[in-house]
Amino acid sequence: MKYKKLGNSNLEVSVITFGAWAAGGWMWGSTDRKDAVDAIRASYDVGVTSIDTAPIYGQGTSEEIVGEAIKGMARDSVQVLTKFGMRWDLAKGDLAMNSKDNDGKAIDIYKYAGKESVIYECEQSLKRLGTDYIDLYQIHWPDSTTPIDETFEAVVQLIEQGKVRHAGVCNYSAAQMIEAGKIVPLVSNQVPYSMVNRGIEEETLPYCVVNEKSILAYSPLQRGLLTGKIYAGYQFQEGDSRATLRYFQPDFIARTNALLDQLKPIAEEHNATLGQLVLRWTVERPGITVALAGARNAAQAIENANALKFDLSEEEIIRIDALVYDF
Template sequence: MEYRKLGNTKLQLSAITYGAFAIGGNMWGGNEEQESIKAVQASIDHGVSTIDTAPFYGFGLSEELIGKAVAGYDRSKIQLLTKFGLVWDQSNQGKGEFFFDAADNDGNKLPVYKYAAKESIIREVEASLKRLGTDYIDLLQIHWPDATTPIAETMETLELLIKQGKIRAAGVSNYSLQQMQTSQQSIQLASNQVPYSMLNRAIEQDVVPYAQQNHIGIIAYSPLERGLLTGKYKPDFKLSDDDHRNGYFNQFSIGKVNLFLEAIRPLAQEKKASLSQLVLRWTTQKPGITVVLAGARNAAQAIDNAKAVDFSLSAEELAFIGQTFEGVFG
């Protein structure tokens, strides 16, 4: 495993970071608790020291499972990353910016709001610490921008939490260039967690250059486009009715995606790697990308993800992938 310094912080994160959205169950067709715990533990046992989660993932379930999974490990050697700013409980309902209606794992409808006011952040952090079974969070990130709360208020609260020792570093997620610039007026950001993949490279235009210039880490999420870049989904795919990917995949031409993947498959075979490992490795080697999130719902998937850094791609091989992509997608 490779370990990389996050921005200006003292944190060293694993290049492949365990992404814990799917084990929350909601929006992913349910959850299997013991398999999820084994997935987290298999990741750690294969060098993945960093775990990224959020209260919204399973409405607390993802954090609880991670707390159980890491209980037997040396906490000082594991980096726990979580978020705040998506609220659904009765005490906060109606505050902030309405985001969408979600369903929990029992099918109950819950309205979700973006809300990042001081008192709400402090309440969320205490709940996350309890669920994770720890007394500090390595990196706390606002999950989505909240238009109803001044960015300065949010960032000043994060600074307070750092001084209190509740968190070691503060980051953002899904922030634009302008929002990052505003945040920097109040705090030195550790990172911005943003979507990035072979199919979605928008952050290369402005977010990545700004991050590089200002020593801000980039945590890339959805590098496999929620499984689409593994090659296992065909145009006639059908997942369980409560799996959000039924709609998510519609933004892509699955036929073209699979054509591209088949064209680069020989390179994966040459590296004795799976397609998903090749895609993950490509992502870790892109300029400005600090770490890459990869989800796993069982131990086998977790181990496969961890091994994505067991090989490297040369400049010529990276160019081949780029040229192949352009040839398919134009």
């Protein structure tokens, strides 16, 4: 495994970071707690020391699973990254979506980051995670109803209290990062990035590179699409939101699989899976510090970690870039 510092901080994280969204089950159809705990621990055993979660992932379930998984580990040997700003238990802020929890009960989810809410969410996260501090605390989505300075004044307070080590954002534009950065030093922005979703290359990525802010790329495997295991007619479990996304419609799947067919020879040259090749390419992209990779079981977790066991030559990266940019 390789490790990098976030921004200009002293917080060092594993380049492959365990993404614990799927572990929470919400929007993924289901979760098996034992499998999820085993996946996190298997990742840790092969060098994945960083775990990214959020309260909204299973409405607390993912954080509880992370807390169980890291119990007994030396706290300074693992980096816990979590978020705030999405409430399912409070009707305040921007309505983000109507959804269902893991039991099938209808819930309304709001983007809200008022000061009192940020403080409350942090306390709840600390309890679920079984820790007394969070390494990286990130706003999950922008909240148009709360001034950015109010939100990050709360984060400053948490840092001063020792409950948070570093501040980050998710899904923020460059302009929003600039405004938040006036209140607290930001070390990172967590944004979607994959071979088939490269929108951040226009503005966000260049800003972060110039200003020494790390990019944490989420969904680098496009929620499983870039593993090559999704095909036309693929049956998703009930409650799996992927079924309705444009990336998982027949035409897009067919185009993606055609791209993957061209990448297979490169993967085979390294005795790697397509997923490993995609992850390896992702972390080689300029400005990308971390690739968040989810896993439902230990085998998947180990496979993701092993994406760092081989190197891509400059010629191979050029070949892959040409195929990706022709997509």
